[in-house]
Amino acid sequence: xxxxxxxxxxxxxxxxxxxxxxxxxQSLIKRLKANGMMPIDVTQTSLGKYQKPxxxxxxxxxxxxxxSEADVASKNKAGxxxxxxxxxxxxxxxxxxxxxxxxxxFTQNFYLLKRAGFNNVHALSTLVQATDNVSLKGILExxxxxxxxxxxxxxxxxxxxxxxxxxxxxxxxxGELSGSLDESLKEAVDYLESxxxxxxxxxxxxxxxxxxxxxxxxxxxxxxxxxxxxxQNVFEQVGSVETLPExxxxxxxxxxxxxxIWYIPVLLIAGVIGFVYFRIQTPQGRYKxxxxxxxxxxxxxxxxxxxxxxxxxxxxxxxxxxxxxxEALEVSKNVIKNYVMLSIVEASINNIIVGESWVKPFEDxxxxxxxxxxxxxxxxxxxxxxxxxxxxxxxxxxxxVILQRIVKVLPQIMYVVIGTLIIFITVVVLxxxxxxxxGTFLFSAAGF
Numbered sequence: 001x002x003x004x005x006x007x008x009x010x011x012x013x014x015x016x017x018x019x020x021x022x023x024x025x026q027s028l029i030k031r032l033k034a035n036g037m038m039p040i041d042v043t044q045t046s047l048g049k050y051q052k053p054x055x056x057x058x059x060x061x062x063x064x065x066x067x068s069e070a071d072v073a074s075k076n077k078a079g080x081x082x083x084x085x086x087x088x089x090x091x092x093x094x095x096x097x098x099x100x101x102x103x104x105x106f107t108q109n110f111y112l113l114k115r116a117g118f119n120n121v122h123a124l125s126t127l128v129q130a131t132d133n134v135s136l137k138g139i140l141e142x143x144x145x146x147x148x149x150x151x152x153x154x155x156x157x158x159x160x161x162x163x164x165x166x167x168x169x170x171x172x173x174x175g176e177l178s179g180s181l182d183e184s185l186k187e188a189v190d191y192l193e194s195x196x197x198x199x200x201x202x203x204x205x206x207x208x209x210x211x212x213x214x215x216x217x218x219x220x221x222x223x224x225x226x227x228x229x230x231x232q233n234v235f236e237q238v239g240s241v242e243t244l245p246e247x248x249x250x251x252x253x254x255x256x257x258x259x260x261i262w263y264i265p266v267l268l269i270a271g272v273i274g275f276v277y278f279r280i281q282t283p284q285g286r287y288k289x290x291x292x293x294x295x296x297x298x299x300x301x302x303x304x305x306x307x308x309x310x311x312x313x314x315x316x317x318x319x320x321x322x323x324x325x326x327e328a329l330e331v332s333k334n335v336i337k338n339y340v341m342l343s344i345v346e347a348s349i350n351n352i353i354v355g356e357s358w359v360k361p362f363e364d365x366x367x368x369x370x371x372x373x374x375x376x377x378x379x380x381x382x383x384x385x386x387x388x389x390x391x392x393x394x395x396x397x398x399x400x401v402i403l404q405r406i407v408k409v410l411p412q413i414m415y416v417v418i419g420t421l422i423i424f425i426t427v428v429v430l431x432x433x434x435x436x437x438x439g440t441f442l443f444s445a446a447g448f
Contacts, residue, residue, distance in 0.1 A: 002021070002022065002023070002024070002044050002138070002141055002142065002145065003019060003020070003021050003044070004019070004020055004021075004022055004025065004028055004042055004043065004044050005017075005018075005019050005042075005043045006018060006019075006020065006028065006032065006039060006040075006041065006042045006043070007039075007040040007041045008032050008037040008038055008039045008040055009037065009038045009040060015040070023145045023148075023149060024142050024145035024146045024149065024151075024156060025042055025044060025142045025156070025159055026142070026146055026151065026155065026156050026159055027145075027146075027149065028042060029042060029159070044138040044139075044141070044142060097135070098133060098135050098136045098139075098163050100192055100195075100196050101196075102133050102136050103136075103163075103164070103168070103192055104189060104192045104193060104196075106127060106131065106136065106140070107185055107188050107189045107192065108189050109127055109130065110123055110124075110127060110185055111182060111185040111186055111189060113126060113127070114181060114182040114185060115182055120147050120153065120181075121144065121147055121148055124140060124143060124144040124147060124153075125144060127140060128140045128141055128144060136163075139160055139163060142156055142159075142160075143156045143157060152173070152176050153172055153176060154169050154170070154172045154173040154176060157169045157172060165191075165192075165195075166337055167191055167310060167335055167337075168188050168191060168192070170314075170334040170335040171184045171187050171188045171191065171310075171314070171335055172184055172185075172188065173331075173334055174314045174317060174318065174331055174332060174334065174335060175187075175317065177331050178317050178318045178321045178323060178331060179321050180317045180320065180321050183317050183320075184317060187313055187314075187317070191310070198403070201403070201407060202406075202410075205407070205410050205411055205414070206410075206414075209411070209414035209415075209417075209418060212418055213414075213417065213418055213421065216418065216421045216422060216425060217421065219425060219429070220421070220424065220425045220428065220429060221255065223425070223428070223429035224248075224251055224252050224255050224428060224429065225252075225255055225259075227429060227432075227433070228244065228248060228252045228428075228429070228432060229252070231244065231432045231433070231435070231436055232244060234436065244432050244435075245427065245428075245431055245432070247427055247428060248427070248428050248429075248431070248432055251428050283339070286339050287339045287340060287343070290338045290339045290340045290341075291340045293338065294338070294340055294367055298406060298409060298410065298413070299406065301402055302399065302402045302403065302406060303338075304341075304367050304368075305395060305398055305399045305402055306399060307336055307338055307341050308341070308367075308368060308372070308395060309392065309395040309396065309399060310335045310336065311332055311333070311335060311336055311341065311345070312388055312391050312392050312395060313335075313392055314328075314331070314332035314334075314335045315328045315329065315332045315388060316385065316388040316389060316392060318331055318332060319384060319385045319388060320385055325352060325358060325384070326349055326352045326353070326358075329345055329348055329349050329352075329358070330349065332345075333345040333346075340365075340367075344361045344362055344365050344367075345361075347361035348360075348361045348362065357377075357380070359373060359376045359377055359380065362376065369398075371394065372391065372394070372395075375387055375390065375391050375394065376391070379391070
C-alpha cells in the first residue's frame with residue numbers, strides 16, 4: 001500500500017504530523033475526518049522504481065509488453081528494498097512538475113488500452129508501470145487504488161484538481177456514468193491538444209507585444225523622470241529662453257505628482273481589484289462576470305463556442321448510450337463551469353419537465369447563432385443523435401473560423417496600442433533629446 005505523509009488539525013486546534021499507510025489518498029482523508037481531524041496536506045511517498053524521465057510510451061506493442069509484465073512487477077514490488085541511489089533519485093524526481101504533455105500521453109495511452117479491451121484496473125496498472133514522471137505515477141497509483149476499492153476514477157481525480165483540469169475530470173465523469181469511457185478519453189485528448197494549441201497561438205501573439213509594451217512604457221517613464229529634468233537644467237544653465245514642449249512638461253509634472261501621492265493610486269487599484277474579486281465570489285457577481293466572458297470583444301464568441309461544443313460533445317456521448325434528453329443534459333452540464341451556460345441548461349431541463357422545448361432557453365439567450373438553434377430544432381423533429389453529430393462538426397468549423405479571425409485581429413489591436421505609445425514617447429522624450437542634439441537652444445542663450 002502507498003505511504004502518505006500528512007498534516008492535520010485535531011479538535012483542539014493542534015497540528016499533527018505523521019506518516020501512514022493507506023490504500024488511497026481519498027480513503028486517508030475520509031479516515032482522518034472520521035477521527036475528528038481536518039487534513040491540511042497529504043503527500044504520497046511513491047515507492048515505484050525510478051526510470052529515466054522524458055521517455056514517451058505511445059506505441060501499442062510496447063504498452064502490451066508492459067501490460068504483460070505489470071502483474072509480475074506488482075508482485076515483486078512488495079518486500080523489495082530500494083537502494084540509496086534509487087531513493088535519492090526518487091526524492092529528486094518527486095519534484096518533477098506534471099505538464100499538459102504528461103496528461104496527453106497518459107490519456108492517449110489509456111484510450112489505446114481501452115480500445116484494446118482492457119478494463120480500468122488492468123489499464124491503470126499498465127500505465128503506472130509505463131509512466132516516467134514519478135509525481136504522476138504516485139497520483140495514478142492513488143487513482144488505481146480508488147478504482148480497486150470500487151470508486152469511480154473521477155472521484156479520486158477530483159482530489160487532484162490542481163493537476164487534472166475541471167473539464168478533463170468531468171469528461172471522464174461523463175464517460176464513466178454513460179458507459180462510454182473510451183470515447184470520453186478521446187474527447188479528453190482532443191481537449192488537451194486543442195487547449196494547448198490555442199494557448200500557444202495566443203501566447204505567440206501576446207507575449208512579444210506585451211514585452212514591447214512594457215519596455216516602451218519603461219522608456220517613457222524613465223525618460224520623463226530622469227532625462228527631461230536634465231535637459232531642462234541644461235536650458236536654464238545656459239540661459240536659454242527656449243522651453244520644452246508643453247506635453248513633455250505636463251507629463252513630467254504629472255509623474256512628479258504621482259510620485260508624491262503614489263499610495264493613493266495603489267490603494268485605489270488594490271481596492272478595485274479586491275472589490276471585483278469578492279464580487280465574483282457571489283452568485284450574482286459570478287453570473288455577471290461569466291456573461292461578460294461570453295460577450296467580451298475578440299475572445300467572447302470563442303469562449304462561448306468552446307463551452308457549447310463541450311456540452312454538445314458530452315450530450316452526444318450520452319444520447320448514443322441510450323440516455324433520454326433530460327438525463328443527458330443533467331450529466332453533460334458537469335463539463336461546463338460557466339454560470340450562464342449552466343443556467344441555460346437548468347432552464348432547458350425545467351422546460352422538459354413542464355413539457356416545453358428544451359431548445360428555447362438557448363434561443364432566448366441570444367448567445368448561439370441562428371444556425372445552431374435551427375439544427376437543434378430539426379434534430380428534435382428527426383434524429384437528435386445524428387443531428388448532434390453534425391452540430392459538433394459545425395461547432396469545430398465555427399471555432400476554427402473564430403480562431404482565424406482572432407489571429408488576424410489581435411496583432412492589429414496590439415500594433416495600434418504599441419504604435420500609439422511609440423508616438424507618445426517620440427513627442428514626450430525624443431523631441432527634447434533632438435532639441436539638445438541640434439543645439440538650437442544655444443542661439444537663444446546667445447541672444448539670437
